[in-house]
Amino acid sequence: MRKVVLYIATSLDGYIASPDGSVEWLPTPPPGEDYGYADFLATADATLLGRATYEQVLMLGEWPYPTLTNYVFSRKPSTESPEPSVQFVSTDPVAFVTQLRQQPGGTIWLIGGSTLALLAAGLVDELMLFVVPRLIGAGIPLWRLQDRPQPLQLLHTQTWPDGMTLLHYRLADVLKTVN
Template sequence: MRKVVLYIATSLDGYIASPDGLVEWLPTAGHDYGYTEFLASADSTLLGRATYEQVLDSGPWPYASLTNYVFSRRPPAVTPHASVQFVSDEPVEFVRALRQQPGRTIWLIGGSTLASPLLTAGLVDELMLLVLPRVLGSGIPLWRHQAQPQTLQMLRTQTWPDGTVLLHYKLPKKD
């Protein structure tokens, strides 16, 4: 069975974007933060529509070599990239079936609206949180409501000279 990994950057106060959805506070040069290594392990991505549009607005489509599933209740008439498939199915059932197909890691890019039901359903196997030494004060939160608390198992941590910390966790299996 394929694993789903939420690999995402967050501010120290738990926001993944500013209130207007921008991520200009993310570093653009310097360290790779393990991104290249992680990306090489994945063959597909899961994105919500807002995250997809934010990635589109930031330059050329960076995930053309992956199969990209964008969840949207209103898919566009034309898909601008051959590697992108719009999905209007319910995310939990879609991801449950996708995990059963052959392949490598499924990267849950975000956002939190998509991640929340997948976390609740026990379909996220690992969290890789890059915590940046920034306090935004407000914005789009990393975490949405969860039905019940979960205890995570620490797999590893890593720090960089700029103060960024990777927290890599394994989530408990649900029956």
């Protein structure tokens, strides 16, 4: 069974974007450093995004994931994407991801959108949180209210000289089957 990994950067105060949705507050990595991004990306063959995240990524320039199959969840069905690797999904995210996990393939990267629903449904296997040493004060929070606690098992931590810190967890939910 394929695993779903939430791989995301967050400010120290828990925001993934500014109030306007921008990520301009994210630092530029030092030369030659990608914080393990290339290694992670080599394991993934699909992404999951919400429509707002998709539109934000498009505003940054050239589509960065042309070699992956990208699923964009949207309540508004779209007929076509300007990117051939993008498919819009208007069905229930939980049902869709449940089926997607059963198909052969690599890691499914949860970039943004539908995070809470997938977490609550036990469909997220790992969290790779990159804590940026910045306080931005307001914005789009990483976490919204959850209906129940979710225990985590720490797999790995890493800190870089610029203060960036990786917290890598496996969800240890008793209802999940650990792969």
